[in-house]
Amino acid sequence: xxxxxxxxxxxINYPTGMNLGGDPTQALVxxxxxxxxxxxxxxxxxxxxxxxxxxxxxAETIGVPTDRVVVDTADTDTGPHCMGxxxxxxxxRAGNAVIQAAREARQVMLxxxxxxxxxxxxxxxxxxxxxxxxxxxxxxxxSIFDVALSxxxxxxxxxxxxxxxxxxxxxxxxxxxxxxxxxCYAHACxxxxxxxxxxxxxxxxxxxxxxxxxxxALNPKMVEQQLVGGSWMGISHALYETTEPYYPxxxxxGTDFNQYLMPGPGDLAETxxxxxxxxxxxxxxxxxxxxxxxxxxxIPAVANAVFDAxxxxxxxxxxxxxxxxxxxxxxxxx
Amino acid sequence: xxxRKNYFADVRKDDLHEIGQPRPRSDSPGHxxxxxxxxxxxxxxxxxxxxxxxxxxxxxxxxxxxxSEAEKHPGVVKILTAKDxxxxxxxxxxxxxxxxxxxxxxxxxxxxxxxxxxxxVLAETERAAQEAAAKVKVDxxxxxxxxxxxxxxxxxxxxxxxxxxxxxxxxDSGECRKVRFGDVEAGFAGADHVLEQSYQSSPIEHxxxxxxxxxxxxxxxDRFTCYTNTQAMFFTLDNTSIIxxxxxxxxxxxxxxxxxxxxxxxxxxxxxxxxxxxxxTGRPVCFIYxxxxxxxxxxxxxxxxxxxxxxxxxxxxxxARKVTGYTDAGAYSRHSPYGAQKGAGHYPGPYTxxxxxxxxxxxxxxxxxxxxxxxxxxxxxDFALEVQMDKLARLIGMDPLEFRFINAYRDGDMKAHRxxxxxxxxxxxxxxxxxxxxxPVAEKYLAMSSYVKGA
Numbered sequence: 108x109x110x111x112x113x114x115x116x117x118x119i120n121y122p123t124g125m126n127l128g129g130d131p132t133q134a135l136v137x138x139x140x141x142x143x144x145x146x147x148x149x150x151x152x153x154x155x156x157x158x159x160x161x162x163x164x165x166a167e168t169i170g171v172p173t174d175r176v177v178v179d180t181a182d183t184d185t186g187p188h189c190m191g192x193x194x195x196x197x198x199x200r201a202g203n204a205v206i207q208a209a210r211e212a213r214q215v216m217l218x219x220x221x222x223x224x225x226x227x228x229x230x231x232x233x234x235x236x237x238x239x240x241x242x243x244x245x246x247x248x249x250s251i252f253d254v255a256l257s258x259x260x261x262x263x264x265x266x267x268x269x270x271x272x273x274x275x276x277x278x279x280x281x282x283x284x285x286x287x288x289x290x291c292y293a294h295a296c297x298x299x300x301x302x303x304x305x306x307x308x309x310x311x312x313x314x315x316x317x318x319x320x321x322x323x324a325l326n327p328k329m330v331e332q333q334l335v336g337g338s339w340m341g342i343s344h345a346l347y348e349t350t351e352p353y354y355p356x357x358x359x360x361g362t363d364f365n366q367y368l369m370p371g372p373g374d375l376a377e378t379x380x381x382x383x384x385x386x387x388x389x390x391x392x393x394x395x396x397x398x399x400x401x402x403x404x405x406i407p408a409v410a411n412a413v414f415d416a417x418x419x420x421x422x423x424x425x426x427x428x429x430x431x432x433x434x435x436x437x438x439x440x441x
Numbered sequence: 442x443x444x445r446k447n448y449f450a451d452v453r454k455d456d457l458h459e460i461g462q463p464r465p466r467s468d469s470p471g472h473x474x475x476x477x478x479x480x481x482x483x484x485x486x487x488x489x490x491x492x493x494x495x496x497x498x499x500x501x502x503x504x505x506x507x508x509s510e511a512e513k514h515p516g517v518v519k520i521l522t523a524k525d526x527x528x529x530x531x532x533x534x535x536x537x538x539x540x541x542x543x544x545x546x547x548x549x550x551x552x553x554x555x556x557x558x559x560x561x562v563l564a565e566t567e568r569a570a571q572e573a574a575a576k577v578k579v580d581x582x583x584x585x586x587x588x589x590x591x592x593x594x595x596x597x598x599x600x601x602x603x604x605x606x607x608x609x610x611x612x613d614s615g616e617c618r619k620v621r622f623g624d625v626e627a628g629f630a631g632a633d634h635v636l637e638q639s640y641q642s643s644p645i646e647h648x649x650x651x652x653x654x655x656x657x658x659x660x661x662x663d664r665f666t667c668y669t670n671t672q673a674m675f676f677t678l679d680n681t682s683i684i685x686x687x688x689x690x691x692x693x694x695x696x697x698x699x700x701x702x703x704x705x706x707x708x709x710x711x712x713x714x715x716x717x718x719x720x721x722t723g724r725p726v727c728f729i730y731x732x733x734x735x736x737x738x739x740x741x742x743x744x745x746x747x748x749x750x751x752x753x754x755x756x757x758x759x760x761a762r763k764v765t766g767y768t769d770a771g772a773y774s775r776h777s778p779y780g781a782q783k784g785a786g787h788y789p790g791p792y793t794x795x796x797x798x799x800x801x802x803x804x805x806x807x808x809x810x811x812x813x814x815x816x817x818x819x820x821x822x823d824f825a826l827e828v829q830m831d832k833l834a835r836l837i838g839m840d841p842l843e844f845r846f847i848n849a850y851r852d853g854d855m856k857a858h859r860x861x862x863x864x865x866x867x868x869x870x871x872x873x874x875x876x877x878x879x880x881p882v883a884e885k886y887l888a889m890s891s892y893v894k895g896a
Binding site (some may be wrong): 114115116117118119121122126127129148149151152153154156158159162163164165167170172173180181182183184187188189190191192193211236279281282283284285286287288289291292294295296297299316318319320323324325327328329330331334335340342345348349350351355357358360361362363364367369375379380381382383384385386387388393398399400402403404406407408410411414420422423425426427 | 442443444445446448449452453456457458459460461462464465466467468470486499514518537555588589613614615618619620621635638639640641642643644645646650671672673674676678680692693694696697698699700701702703704707714732733736737741757779782783785786787790791799800808809813815816818819820821823824825826828831832841842845849850857858860861864865867868869870871873874877878880891
């Protein structure tokens with residue numbers, strides 16, 4: 108009887124957005140009288156930080172600092188339609204809608220600035236700090252604060268824009284299955300290292316090294332929180348979780364966090380996250396949706412590591428100590 | 442976390458101001474100081490609490506329902522049964538033309554899973570609602586139940602859901618979604634080895650910090666405001682409008698601050714009945730799942746079974762792959778026909794295989810209805826595919842990582858569902874994993890690229 112060590116690898120891809128498309132999201136952007144920008148949506152922030160990302164996307168597109176942007180979302184009286192936050196679609200779909208709306212608003216903003224500066228709008232650029240400058244003559248400039256005041260009180264212009272993003276729906280061909288499930292895919296490769304106690308069947312995940320390709324890390328800190336959380340969830344899925352521990356008997360399913368088994372902080376592996384960026388052709392600033400993908404590769408990587416450690420295959424999730432011990436027993440009997 | 446900017450540097454400009462910056466989240470201070478308002482932080486004078494009477498049986502006919510004792514319980518204001526729900530038989534994906542309507546808001550004549558909602562009790566306090574719910578008498582005739590997908594698909598199995606007429610979802614392609622590419626039998630015949638293996642999974646719980654729920658208040662202008670933690674505002678509003686036969690203009694949904702979803706809050710379960718309660722009583726109503734309901738009543742991830750048969754050559758090429766996927770929807774569709782179909786578009790995984798045959802089934806049983814959960818349609822498929830890849834590599838005596846390089850998809854490769862691969866990056870992820878995990882592979886694999894076939 109011994110503690111045995113093993114490692115396993117898994118490589119995966121994952122589609123961004125609703126399978127087969129047909130899932131619209133719309134956005135509205137407008138400026139306040141003093142040049143702050145409101146993004147209006149009906150998308151839902153599940154805790155992953157959607158509001159923050161939409162603010163950064165709007166700020167980048169208009170050319171202002173992120174703290175000049177406020178996101179008002181998830182009120183059906185004010186926000187235009189969003190299909191919802193699921194299918195790794197939030198950033199991709201809503202982000203594209205926000206870019207389109209912000210571009211339209213930016214164009215009006217530059218037109219008003221051009222009138223104030225008596226130049227062509229096409230000769231203007233933003234400095235990203237709150238000013239609009241004449242290209243090549245940066246001493247000639249106007250603040251976005253003043254442009255907004257002018258638009259509201261002098262020029263009678265609405266600095267605003269409408270945006271929408273929709274991947275046309277694909278209908279699978281009945282006999283061949285020819286279809287377009289998605290327009291872009293995120294990728295991952297995970298290597299997990301485990302120890303298995305062949306006396307108790309207990310698995311300890313020592314390290315998980317995840318490489319994720321996500322198109323573009325729009326906010327690296329928020330990418331990290333999502334990818335680390337996903338990696339933990341993958342380990343939990345692989346080794347711990349079931350709502351039916353005695354299936355096919357449906358009794359005695361967990362009803363609280365004491366009974367429903369999940370790893371605690373002490374059970375979590377040393378987690379490494381490495382991010383690659385191959386911008387997607389239709390992603391907002393190249394972003395893909397890694398929200399679901401990041402919890403998947405750990406499961407087979409851990410399963411393969413368990414085999415590498417003790418030489419038995421557990422092909423049913425979760426990989427419990429009981430299943431490992433039964434497999435070891437069967438292996439010894441053979 | 443490390444960003445490896447050396448990969449794909451030629452196709453990416455890093456010249457942005459706000460994008461790519463690790464700006465602090467504007468909502469974090471509120472979250473960590475307890476100032477963020479969630480839906481349940483709203484309370485209104487006279488608010489009623491809704492509790493469900495649930496089926497104790499997996500499958501049963503309802504002979505009668507007697508609410509007389511419950512109605513007399515102190516604090517009870519209203520009791521709702523199936524006849525009170527204007528459009529009681531519904532299905533949420535009807536909004537994207539995926540029918541038939543197959544589920545009841547409140548059970549009507551039959552229950553199909555243990556925990557199904559039968560009667561809704563509205564009372565002044567949560568305790569009164571709970572106590573009154575225990576006094577509702579439902580007379581059941583227990584029916585045979587089926588908990589296993591293979592059993593459910595056998596002739597003579599108990600019929601789970603009459604709205605389907607058989608224990609599987611009927612796609613336009615028949616009993617399953619199909620993908621056919623190349624000649625899979627010829628591929629097996631010409632392979633050095635053929636390996637067929639079966640993989641299974643259990644339902645799991647989303648385990649959000651905040652349980653599913655909503656607070657509804659009738660407004661003075663004949664509208665209803667619903668504070669909710671749904672993941673999809675208009676999807677929920679539009680389905681509520683159908684179920685209550687109420688114009689959407691009467692409904693105002695407010696949400697967008699959610700304590701974790703993971704797919705568990707897209708089923709449109711709590712809002713319609715709570716709004717109906719508010720309409721019929723003229724009072725605010727809250728319906729919030731207990732932790733027990735969240736874990737045992739709210740849809741889990743589907744149990745799945747995946748059978749993979751592969752033909753592989755000694756040199757590492759996979760020449761044929763046949764996948765049969767089964768998704769256990771439980772008693773009702775919810776999002777499961779979509780999930781099973783998503784699997785058909787995902788297989789055979791991120792590998793280029795010339796001969797592919799895929800069938801994915803959505804099967805009905807008397808288990809708790811499953812639905813959306815992070816990665817559904819793909820997550821269990823990836824578990825099966827990637828364990829299978831490990832087995833294949835060992836079968837032919839090849840390093841598991843090198844084996845994946847040989848089969849990895851690259852730009853321009855035709856997928857089984859007949860879309861050319863674009864924007865591939867699997868090879869680069871594996872190259873970086875090889876380096877990061879100190880898992881050496883031959884130099885030729887480190888020289889590969891997703892860009893050009895044959896590089």
